Amino acid sequence: MTGALDEGPFFHGTRAELRVGELLTAGFASNYRPEVVMNHIYFTALPDGAGLAAEIAALGDGAPHVYEVEPTGDFENDPNVTDRKFPGNPTRSYRSREPLRVVREVEDWTRLSPEALQAWEDRLSVLRQQRAEIIN
Known part of the structure; x- marks a missing residue:
């Protein structure tokens, strides 16, 4: 772990059934x-943050899923949000070059309202058009 602020549990959101x-x-x-x-593979210590990632995922047409995951190796604070956009790591977002192991599916996360989902999709559309940089 490289300066990461959490010890878990951790979550990953996706449209894939795992x-x-x-x-x-x-x-x-x-x-x-x-x-x-x-x-890198990205994850968070916030179940609802993983749910947001699943709901706005550009790939896949399945239902959004949130999974509790455990890192199998070193991980770090996600530089795409940590300090660059938000001082510290309030989104509790992380990334790793090593795999994440699925522990279980999480059922009790908060879904976005249709209006909130549309607002996120509109923001992402603008970022895609601007070709916003991703620290990879």
Whole structure:
């Protein structure tokens, strides 16, 4: 762990249906900029933050899912939000080059209202048009 502020539990949001014990790995398209292949797998200590990521994922047409995950190796604060956008790490967001192991599916996370989901999609559309930088 490199300066990370949390010890867990951790969560990952996705539209993929996963099984307990499955490993999530880096090397796939970004949820926010699908043309960018990510060098890290991202996760958070906030179940609702993982739910937000699942709901606004650009890839996949399945239902959003939140999974409790455990890092299998070193991880760090996500530099895309930590200090660059928000001092400290209030989003409690992390990333790792090592896989995350699925512990269980989390059912009790807060879904976005249709209006909030549309507002996020509008913001992401602007960021995609601006080709906002992702620290990869």
